[in-house]
Amino acid sequence: MSSALSLKQSTLPALTDDRLVQEASSPVISNGDDRTPGPFIRRYLAALPKPPISPAARDNQASSEADSLPVNSRVLPKIPALQMKLRSTYHALQEWEGYVQSIGEEEFGVVLCDLTSPQNAKSTTTLPISDLTDEERQALDLGSIFRWTIGYERTPAGQKKRVSRIIFRQMPQWTDAEIAASEDAAKKQTESIVWD
Amino acid sequence: MINAAQTLRIEPEFSGASIVLVGNLNPTIFTPDWFLRQGLISEGDRDESVIEVIHPQIAQFKTEWFELVVEPEKFSISTTYDPRIRIFDLVVRTFTEFVSHTPLRSLGINRSVHFRVDDMDVRDQLGRALAPPDAWGEWGPMLKSGEGLKHGGMTSVTMQQRDLDDRPAGHISATVQPSNMLRCGIYVQVNDHYQCNPEAHDGSAMIIKFLKENFEVSQRRSDWIIDQVMRLAHV
Numbered sequence: 001m002s003s004a005l006s007l008k009q010s011t012l013p014a015l016t017d018d019r020l021v022q023e024a025s026s027p028v029i030s031n032g033d034d035r036t037p038g039p040f041i042r043r044y045l046a047a048l049p050k051p052p053i054s055p056a057a058r059d060n061q062a063s064s065e066a067d068s069l070p071v072n073s074r075v076l077p078k079i080p081a082l083q084m085k086l087r088s089t090y091h092a093l094q095e096w097e098g099y100v101q102s103i104g105e106e107e108f109g110v111v112l113c114d115l116t117s118p119q120n121a122k123s124t125t126t127l128p129i130s131d132l133t134d135e136e137r138q139a140l141d142l143g144s145i146f147r148w149t150i151g152y153e154r155t156p157a158g159q160k161k162r163v164s165r166i167i168f169r170q171m172p173q174w175t176d177a178e179i180a181a182s183e184d185a186a187k188k189q190t191e192s193i194v195w196d
Numbered sequence: 197m198i199n200a201a202q203t204l205r206i207e208p209e210f211s212g213a214s215i216v217l218v219g220n221l222n223p224t225i226f227t228p229d230w231f232l233r234q235g236l237i238s239e240g241d242r243d244e245s246v247i248e249v250i251h252p253q254i255a256q257f258k259t260e261w262f263e264l265v266v267e268p269e270k271f272s273i274s275t276t277y278d279p280r281i282r283i284f285d286l287v288v289r290t291f292t293e294f295v296s297h298t299p300l301r302s303l304g305i306n307r308s309v310h311f312r313v314d315d316m317d318v319r320d321q322l323g324r325a326l327a328p329p330d331a332w333g334e335w336g337p338m339l340k341s342g343e344g345l346k347h348g349g350m351t352s353v354t355m356q357q358r359d360l361d362d363r364p365a366g367h368i369s370a371t372v373q374p375s376n377m378l379r380c381g382i383y384v385q386v387n388d389h390y391q392c393n394p395e396a397h398d399g400s401a402m403i404i405k406f407l408k409e410n411f412e413v414s415q416r417r418s419d420w421i422i423d424q425v426m427r428l429a430h431v
Contacts, residue, residue: 063216063218063302063303063304063306063387063389063390087276088276088277089209089210089211089212089276089277090276090277090278091207091208091211091278092278092279093203093207095278095279116203135238135239135240147279147281147282149278149279151278152207154209154210165278165279167279167282169281169282169285170235170236170282170285170286170289171285171289172285172288172289172292172293172408173289173292173293175292177401
């Protein structure tokens, strides 16, 4: 495999549709070249006429991390790449989803589902309230659903440390349409039961 | 065979995910204060947020755990912090509770990693498995030759699956490149693209419904695809 740098900068011809699409992208995990626009953008935004492109092709291009130029395109300035090493990353080696079953003075009881090894049965345990951040403590409530992860955080300085995190989910609310659809489905299922 | 929970055989050194929605949007809405007012982020997230720009053509800011870029036709949120379900929760709540009438046309659920292999020989081995130089005939030996910065070979491979029965239209694409972040590293990105039927009058609802039903499935499948690439480093 070539040791050359990513194809994006060194091989791009100037100002074709595909290259404009790549230039304007802003992936967080790019291949070492984050095209995130910076504070100079106000001075450089300019309209650029764009040849017609089918809506399907346009949408196909736009959903990946690397392809994002809108149809009514504006050329974004070529901003020096942010260094990935300036951001921490956290990769979980183990992840559970759980809910709060009880809350004590110093610990809270939880029921856990192992998302990393789902064949494992549900388990119950207690976790120290002191492990929660101030914000997470405010979200601590009976029935609250959370994700507990254990993994490695890599800091901007290049250090690697083992981390355990509990994050309470801000889950989507059921919409009226979803509730109605569930009730309808339940009703149909009930009506389809044939009693002996 | 995709396992119910897919773990990667090589721990990535950089790992992330993103959700991209394509539609018609007003970037100036999406500020940290707006997200705080809706209860979508915490005060701590808002206070620590770094705003790059808020402009009719683009809004961009980042917090500790996510980065948001909104353009008139694209909403893109990405994270390098597990659990990745947090960006899912944020997107679904935003587009079901607060901006539910936003026209949406397509969705991308993306996963990216950088992982390290033992040495450059292993990296070359992986590249040659994906793109055999010998397939290039007489040019093949020239592709394999050279040392250091003159060493040739694969710079990028993208594969795409289109035979999918879980969506009206779309594809799953995976791109593999040498990593620019890691010496002896590999970069893999998976784009899971979902396109609703242009004639569908409830396209936005379908997009969000697909996201709700498929985000975690998509992430597991993407990890499975990435693991197939990682497997080549162990052959």
